[in-house]
Amino acid sequence: MSSSASEEYLQAIYTLADETGSAIAARLAEFLRVSPPAVSEMLHRLERDGLIAFDDRKVVHLTNEGRTAAESIVRRHRLSERFLVDILGYPWWQTHEEAERIEHALTPEMEERLRRALGDPQACPHGNPMPGVAATPTRTLGSVAPGEDATIERIPDQFEHEPGFLEYLDGEGMRPGVELRMIERRDGRLRLRVAGEEHDVRSDCADKVLVRA
Amino acid sequence: MSSSASEEYLQAIYTLADETGSAIAARLAEFLRVSPPAVSEMLHRLERDGLIAFDDRKVVHLTNEGRTAAESIVRRHRLSERFLVDILGYPWWQTHEEAERIEHALTPEMEERLRRALGDPQACPHGNPMPGVAATPTRTLGSVAPGEDATIERIPDQFEHEPGFLEYLDGEGMRPGVELRMIERRDGRLRLRVAGEEHDVRSDCADKVLVRA
DNA sequence: GACTCGACTTAGGCGAGCCTAACAAATTCC
DNA sequence: GGAATTTGTTAGGCTCGCCTAAGTCGAGTC
Numbered sequence: 001m002s003s004s005a006s007e008e009y010l011q012a013i014y015t016l017a018d019e020t021g022s023a024i025a026a027r028l029a030e031f032l033r034v035s036p037p038a039v040s041e042m043l044h045r046l047e048r049d050g051l052i053a054f055d056d057r058k059v060v061h062l063t064n065e066g067r068t069a070a071e072s073i074v075r076r077h078r079l080s081e082r083f084l085v086d087i088l089g090y091p092w093w094q095t096h097e098e099a100e101r102i103e104h105a106l107t108p109e110m111e112e113r114l115r116r117a118l119g120d121p122q123a124c125p126h127g128n129p130m131p132g133v134a135a136t137p138t139r140t141l142g143s144v145a146p147g148e149d150a151t152i153e154r155i156p157d158q159f160e161h162e163p164g165f166l167e168y169l170d171g172e173g174m175r176p177g178v179e180l181r182m183i184e185r186r187d188g189r190l191r192l193r194v195a196g197e198e199h200d201v202r203s204d205c206a207d208k209v210l211v212r213a
Numbered sequence: 214m215s216s217s218a219s220e221e222y223l224q225a226i227y228t229l230a231d232e233t234g235s236a237i238a239a240r241l242a243e244f245l246r247v248s249p250p251a252v253s254e255m256l257h258r259l260e261r262d263g264l265i266a267f268d269d270r271k272v273v274h275l276t277n278e279g280r281t282a283a284e285s286i287v288r289r290h291r292l293s294e295r296f297l298v299d300i301l302g303y304p305w306w307q308t309h310e311e312a313e314r315i316e317h318a319l320t321p322e323m324e325e326r327l328r329r330a331l332g333d334p335q336a337c338p339h340g341n342p343m344p345g346v347a348a349t350p351t352r353t354l355g356s357v358a359p360g361e362d363a364t365i366e367r368i369p370d371q372f373e374h375e376p377g378f379l380e381y382l383d384g385e386g387m388r389p390g391v392e393l394r395m396i397e398r399r400d401g402r403l404r405l406r407v408a409g410e411e412h413d414v415r416s417d418c419a420d421k422v423l424v425r426a
Numbered sequence: 427g428a429c430t431c432g433a434c435t436t437a438g439g440c441g442a443g444c445c446t447a448a449c450a451a452a453t454t455c456c
Numbered sequence: 457g458g459a460a461t462t463t464g465t466t467a468g469g470c471t472c473g474c475c476t477a478a479g480t481c482g483a484g485t486c
Contacts, residue, residue: 216472216473218472218473218474219472247473247474247475248474248475248476250474250475250476251473251474251475254472254473254474255472255473255474258472258473
C-alpha cells in the first residue's frame, strides 16, 4: 500500500505530466513545496517500488502500476471535492486543501459507495474529468478573440495551490459551465460579458482558464 | 496539531477511562495492538506536549487540553460512523475501521458541516453518545432477569475491535434501539424475544451489550 | 525471605519523510 | 566558448512511530 506522502507525489506526477507535458524533480519540488533532496529521495523510493521509471534525461514516467495508483488517487481527489461541494455545501473554489486530506482515507469500497451517492460524477467541481473520462478539447480563455462566445470548461489542478485564484475567478462570475462572450482585450486585461454583466479580468488569469467553443 | 497516531492514543485513553474506569499503558498496548515500548514512548510524547499526565501509580490522565483533543477525535469518530451509515449506506456493524481512517482527515469546518448534514446526531450507530451528551443510565443485557423487557442502548467502543462480534449481534436481531424481552437463561446462553422472534445469545456476548429498562 | 508475575523502561535498530549545506553535472545564455 | 543558471545528488541530521531483547521494579504469593 502507498502512503499518503507517496500518493501525493504520484498525484503530482500525474497532474504535471497531464497538464504540462512532463514531470521532472525540480517541478515536483515546487509543486509540492518540499526541498529537492526530499523529492530525489521519494522518487528513488517510488522507483524501487516499481511505480515510476526515469528516462535518460531523468524525466519521470509512471509505470503501468504507477499509473493505476496515480489514477486512483486523482479519482479519489476529484470525488472528494465533489463530496465537499455537493454534500457538505463547500463553495466550489474552496475544496482543494480539504480534499487533499480525505482522499487518502478512502478505501475502494468507500470510493465506490461515494461515487454512487454522488450520482457517478464525470468531473470535479473545477471541471477536471475523472481519470478515464475523455477530456473535451479546449483552448485558454486568453486565446478567445473579441466577439467570440465560449463556455468555461475547466481550471487545471496545476493552479489550485495559487492562493485566491479560484476565489478571484468566482468573484468575476467565472465558474465551470458558465457561458461568456469576449468583448475586448486591452493592456493586460480582458473585458467580457458573463450572465449579462461585464467583467474585467487579468489576462494572466485568463490564460489559466480552459474554455470550449 | 496532533498526528493521526497521537489522536489514536488519545481516543484509546478516553475510551478506556470512560468504559473501564482507568487507562494504563499495558491496556493501551493491548487495545491499540502495539508493543509496550511503543506506548511508553508515545505517552511520554503526549506528556511532553501537555496532553496527559501520570499519577503516582502511573495511571494516565488527560489534561484539560488533552481532554478537549480526545473529545474532538471521539466526536469525529462517531460522526464519521454516522456518515458511513447514513450517507454511504454501510451496515451499522461495519463502520469502525473505515471511520478510523477518515476521522483524522476532518477539519473543524468539515466536522461542523458534516454534523449539520447529518442532522446533529446525538450518538454513533452503536449507540455511543457524542462527547458532551449525557449518557442514558444502563445495565448489561446479561443482567436482565427473565420476564423483563429492555431496549438496547449501546455497544461500547471497547469491543469494536473484536472480529465478528457486532455482525453476530446483528444476525440475532440485536441492534441499538431494538426492544426485547428476556425469556430464560440456561448454561451460558440467553433466550430472548426480539421483534416477535426468539433468539439464543451467548451470555459472554450479552455482557457486552448495554440496555435500558 | 525468595519467587514470580505484571508493568514499565532502556537500549539498539529500522524506515519514512523532511531539512540544510555543499557539490557535481547539464543547460542555457551571452 | 565560457559564465551563469538550473538541476540533481551526497552527506549529515532531525522527528515520528514502530519493533525486539533485556532489563528493572513492585506487589503478591508460597
